[in-house]
Amino acid sequence: MKIAEPTVGRLVQYHRLLERLYMEGQKVVSSQEIGESLAFKASQVRKDLSYFGEIGKRGVGYHVEKLYKHINEILSSPRKWKLGLIGVGHLGSALLGYGALRNDKVEISALFDNDKSKVGKVFFGVECHHIDDAAKIICRDRIEVVILAVPSSAAQSCVDSIVSSGCVKGILNFSPISIVTPADVLVTSVDISVELEKLLFYLKEEEKKK
Amino acid sequence: MKIAEPTVGRLVQYHRLLERLYMEGQKVVSSQEIGESLAFKASQVRKDLSYFGEIGKRGVGYHVEKLYKHINEILSSPRKWKLGLIGVGHLGSALLGYGALRNDKVEISALFDNDKSKVGKVFFGVECHHIDDAAKIICRDRIEVVILAVPSSAAQSCVDSIVSSGCVKGILNFSPISIVTPADVLVTSVDISVELEKLLFYLKEEEKKK
DNA sequence: GTGTGTGAAGTGGTTCACAGCG
């Protein structure tokens, strides 16, 4: 069955919450309680969880450990994904140092940058290569996922060269531009300036109301 | 009229594209062409643009300069927003150095961190204060928008203290946790690890298909 | 009684299809 994107996003959040509840020793949790913690409707939580079979107990709630492990299974990876990070500037190094990538599902195997002063250096234990060698190294090291943190002017040409390697299956794009890829390469984009602009737009709208 | 969130996001992207086309000297553009550049359907582009009156010419397309200035107007701010950034770690400093905040709609006025070794120092021309002084300084400097780039364990208490100042109208949250705020404080969240997990989930699904 | 699971209804956003204007 196809699981909708918003549902997957919420599953990740349930997973996080349950991990915490589990650590705290809580045994049982209701859809109501999950909803309040994460600002979702209880009915939404139940619907999301029901996609994967009857996991809760009527009149009781969900068993924290069981549900945690269940969602863990749903989100689990067949193996550790090898990641490449292109662009070791401010944002790229932030991502490197950031918790999001210190995760047992992924492993950063290589860095790439066009700045020759960075090439050959090691950042957070990972070596930086020149961007021109990206396709070659991605193939050699069996890298399947690429995080793109380069300026918009460089984004598309980076994409073209790594896609040409034929090894890349997914791209997490942080460049403020929409990139084009063959249909078999999945792309998720995080556009920070769009998010900021959206917030500012609605702030302005709020102000106009008054 | 209420403009839907996805529409606002696309407007920001139209704006960027038109700026480029305008610089390049292109005079006219069709919904078709905009759609191809940004990977949206032409009908979607036309619907989005039609919310703001008849701005295109039938049989011709949209006048680049006119449309650019029109969208500029829609997205314009009543004034420069003053921003505070909480959390001058990897991600926070990346955001500081990053282009998204070098924008004539916003101005970073203050930084906050709980690390005493950072307090009193200046980063990218902006002084860092202790987080405990945040509410006070936010009021004093009339800061209305706060960017939150702290670990999830600290997020909610930061939110509570800055919201208590009564001056904050919007929060751009980068912490991997959902925060609760009074209804009159707008929140936009960018959850990098959720985005990564979503990508990995769909990569796994793709693999299962084969 | 309590809280889940779920069909059905509702809501919001996208896409179609074509009338209408340049």
Place this chain on the structure above:
DNA sequence: CGCTGTGAACCACTTCACACAC
């Protein structure tokens, strides 16, 4: 004739409401 503007159809996701299991 070409491309926009737009009501209507469509689709996807959310919420409701209640039967059902504990």
